[in-house]
Amino acid sequence: MKEKLIKNNKVSLLQVARAAGVSKMTASRVLRGEGGYSEQTRTLVMQKVDELGYLPNRLATVFAGDKTSTFVGVSIPDLGNEVFAHVLEGIDRKLGSFDYQSVLGLTQHTQEEEESWIRTVLSWQPAGLILTGRYHSKRATEMLRNAGIPIVEIWDLNSSPLDLSVGINHFDSGFDMGRFLIGCGYSKIGYVGTSHDTASAATTRLDGFCKAVEGGGGQVAKQLCLHDTATYYPGYYGTEQLLAAGSGIECIFYQNDAMAFGGLQYCTAQGMRVPQDIGIAGWGDLPIASVLDQRLTSMHVPHLKLGQTAAEMMIARLSNEPVDPCKDIGFRLIPGSTVSHPTNR
Amino acid sequence: MKEKLIKNNKVSLLQVARAAGVSKMTASRVLRGEGGYSEQTRTLVMQKVDELGYLPNRLATVFAGDKTSTFVGVSIPDLGNEVFAHVLEGIDRKLGSFDYQSVLGLTQHTQEEEESWIRTVLSWQPAGLILTGRYHSKRATEMLRNAGIPIVEIWDLNSSPLDLSVGINHFDSGFDMGRFLIGCGYSKIGYVGTSHDTASAATTRLDGFCKAVEGGGGQVAKQLCLHDTATYYPGYYGTEQLLAAGSGIECIFYQNDAMAFGGLQYCTAQGMRVPQDIGIAGWGDLPIASVLDQRLTSMHVPHLKLGQTAAEMMIARLSNEPVDPCKDIGFRLIPGSTVSHPTNR
DNA sequence: TTGAAAGCGATACCAA
DNA sequence: TTGGTATCGCTTTCAA
Numbered sequence: 064m065k066e067k068l069i070k071n072n073k074v075s076l077l078q079v080a081r082a083a084g085v086s087k088m089t090a091s092r093v094l095r096g097e098g099g100y101s102e103q104t105r106t107l108v109m110q111k112v113d114e115l116g117y118l119p120n121r122l123a124t125v126f127a128g129d130k131t132s133t134f135v136g137v138s139i140p141d142l143g144n145e146v147f148a149h150v151l152e153g154i155d156r157k158l159g160s161f162d163y164q165s166v167l168g169l170t171q172h173t174q175e176e177e178e179s180w181i182r183t184v185l186s187w188q189p190a191g192l193i194l195t196g197r198y199h200s201k202r203a204t205e206m207l208r209n210a211g212i213p214i215v216e217i218w219d220l221n222s223s224p225l226d227l228s229v230g231i232n233h234f235d236s237g238f239d240m241g242r243f244l245i246g247c248g249y250s251k252i253g254y255v256g257t258s259h260d261t262a263s264a265a266t267t268r269l270d271g272f273c274k275a276v277e278g279g280g281g282q283v284a285k286q287l288c289l290h291d292t293a294t295y296y297p298g299y300y301g302t303e304q305l306l307a308a309g310s311g312i313e314c315i316f317y318q319n320d321a322m323a324f325g326g327l328q329y330c331t332a333q334g335m336r337v338p339q340d341i342g343i344a345g346w347g348d349l350p351i352a353s354v355l356d357q358r359l360t361s362m363h364v365p366h367l368k369l370g371q372t373a374a375e376m377m378i379a380r381l382s383n384e385p386v387d388p389c390k391d392i393g394f395r396l397i398p399g400s401t402v403s404h405p406t407n408r
Numbered sequence: 409m410k411e412k413l414i415k416n417n418k419v420s421l422l423q424v425a426r427a428a429g430v431s432k433m434t435a436s437r438v439l440r441g442e443g444g445y446s447e448q449t450r451t452l453v454m455q456k457v458d459e460l461g462y463l464p465n466r467l468a469t470v471f472a473g474d475k476t477s478t479f480v481g482v483s484i485p486d487l488g489n490e491v492f493a494h495v496l497e498g499i500d501r502k503l504g505s506f507d508y509q510s511v512l513g514l515t516q517h518t519q520e521e522e523e524s525w526i527r528t529v530l531s532w533q534p535a536g537l538i539l540t541g542r543y544h545s546k547r548a549t550e551m552l553r554n555a556g557i558p559i560v561e562i563w564d565l566n567s568s569p570l571d572l573s574v575g576i577n578h579f580d581s582g583f584d585m586g587r588f589l590i591g592c593g594y595s596k597i598g599y600v601g602t603s604h605d606t607a608s609a610a611t612t613r614l615d616g617f618c619k620a621v622e623g624g625g626g627q628v629a630k631q632l633c634l635h636d637t638a639t640y641y642p643g644y645y646g647t648e649q650l651l652a653a654g655s656g657i658e659c660i661f662y663q664n665d666a667m668a669f670g671g672l673q674y675c676t677a678q679g680m681r682v683p684q685d686i687g688i689a690g691w692g693d694l695p696i697a698s699v700l701d702q703r704l705t706s707m708h709v710p711h712l713k714l715g716q717t718a719a720e721m722m723i724a725r726l727s728n729e730p731v732d733p734c735k736d737i738g739f740r741l742i743p744g745s746t747v748s749h750p751t752n753r
Numbered sequence: 754t755t756g757a758a759a760g761c762g763a764t765a766c767c768a769a
Numbered sequence: 770t771t772g773g774t775a776t777c778g779c780t781t782t783c784a785a
Contacts, residue, residue: 123762
């Protein structure tokens with residue numbers, strides 16, 4: 064065995080082996096606990112590992128074994144929108160419990176950001192990728208197809224996913240809300256949300272919503288805050304804009320509960336009563352809804368569970384277990400008291 | 409040059425080189441743009457890269473060059489607490505703009521989780537680590553010292569950091585709030601927060617708060633929700649508990665604005681007027697404060713900027729630029745209208 | 754301007 | 770139960 068100097072002062076397997084007076088291979092076997100060594104050897108090697116503070120270089124492991132890493136790339140549009148923060152939390156908790164790590168990519172709702180992030184993250188030989196959304200650039204799609212690793216597209220359920228998909232049908236959830244509001248007797252309905260360069264689930268939701276409302280004889284007046292984060296203040300401000308422009312809006316549907324709360328605050332600050340003077344409907348059933356004095360009309364979506372499920376599907380595939388490629392995580396309309404129900408009218 | 413088969417069907421540098429009729433080295437040089445090749449060669453190689461859809465294996469690069477990767481490990485306690493979601497967003501945006509990637513670790517407020525995450529992430533040869541909090545287990549501290557990579561401890565400003573530190577002095581911020589509330593004439597003051605196994609910045613803040621209140625002749629009644637996430641409902645529920653147990657609490661200080669809003673909702677639901685019947689003070693100046701009809705008394709902390717600064721310090725160190733090891737990002741008390749000011753009494 | 758060889762730290766495979 | 774050798778994909782180094 065030739066003597067070698069370690070460039071960086073890190074302790075390598077070779078050092079451990081020499082210190083223990085065994086070969087690299089023996090030390091390697093002990094560390095992997097794959098058996099094929101005496102108890103005495105094991106004790107000796109482990110002792111040296113401790114003494115020298117040896118930390119394995121997993122890069123070399125991946126490299127040698129031609130395996131993948133324990134990285135899972137996770138792309139998320141932004142974290143200011145609480146919805147996605149919860150999804151990410153669900154993903155990372157579950158991945159972490161199986162000793163995988165999330166490599167984060169905040170794509171800021173653009174396909175260019177996503178594409179460049181995908182290129183970089185793929186070069187690190189990740190075990191798999193979890194991507195928010197179903198729309199990717201052409202080059203991104205190409206890279207994804209060639210990557211040969213599991214890919215879970217989340218959020219917007221995709222019946223013909225690249226590989227796996229979990230989420231909900233946003234069109235339907237929008238449609239259901241639209242039909243519900245029409246059923247409540249509203250016809251001049253507003254929508255307040257945000258808007259970005261890229262087609263998004265929120266857009267799909269709005270499409271479904273419009274279809275139901277218009278199909279039910281109503282009209283939708285849209286107010287989209289460009290490039291804003293879907294949170295409290297844009298909801299407040301968007302409502303102000305919408306009502307200033309609009310004529311006789313009776314009810315407003317928001318991109319999420321945070322925006323809806325912003326809108327609710329604007330309306331009550333203007334002296335409007337909810338739901339008598341105006342109806343308010345949110346989406347997502349976010350934690351803030353639990354402390355409001357009225358039950359906010361909303362759409363329950365299990366964000367944390369969605370993230371967990373995505374991670375579970377990824378892990379199942381990595382373990383070569385059978386996985387259903389499409390999982391609809393479902394949603395549930397919460398009637399709430401911030402819109403007038405027919406029975407109250 | 410011996411013929412080799414690529415195990416996985418990935419295209420390697422060798423394939424590109426062969427296709428272009430040059431050696432691996434020439435192809436490598438072209439790809440790194442380090443010069444030392446003809447324009448003709450460059451064009452040819454790049455063309456083959458495109459044709460074959462070659463993606464470099466950066467693991468091999470790091471490995472060969474004995475460099476570090478472009479990974480930065482980022483540990484965060486949890487993402488349900490909006491405060492940390494914003495910090496993470498600040499970090500990842502900035503890191504991303506310098507082509508570094510965050511490898512996330514949600515430590516759930518425990519040192520054991522942190523330690524095991526540190527061990528794993530170090531084995532992937534990260535460029536550096538950004539850790540939330542200043543308290544680490546003994547073994548973690550040892551590993552961090554030996555890692556020989558930049559480490560930024562954030563959130564809780566550390567005057568003798570392992571390497572670099574950015575954050576605020578939580579003790580002082582608590583102290584200032586305590587003094588302020590005493591100055592408002594309150595003496596029986598409540599605190600509602602969450603509590604975890606590990607010493608945390610919130611605990612330090614509470615210590616500072618108690619010191620100021622008690623030093624000013626007041627008393628603090630604490631209500632800590634164990635293992636809960638610092639968000640709306642625990643604020644609501646904690647307030648209920650506190651007021652049920654307590655005797656004549658005049659004002660409540662919360663761990664953050666989300667909890668404070670939960671408390672505010674509980675109080676008004678009980679028919680209490682704020683601030684006439686009870687004072688409410690939050691912390692963090694979170695986005696929700698922007699849509700409330702009263703200005704919430706709070707403590708402004710630039711979360712996003714804190715994250716960005718942490719990333720900037722990391723990048724500066726990685727670029728061998730001089731860095732001030734401790735950066736106090738500061739805070740600012742927002743008097744608000746949810747507590748009674750002396751002038752109003 | 755180009756190429757051949759050695760080696761990074763681990764594991765697979767075969768031999769002892 | 771143990772050890773030697775080739776190898777992963779790339780860069781460093783030296784030679785042409």
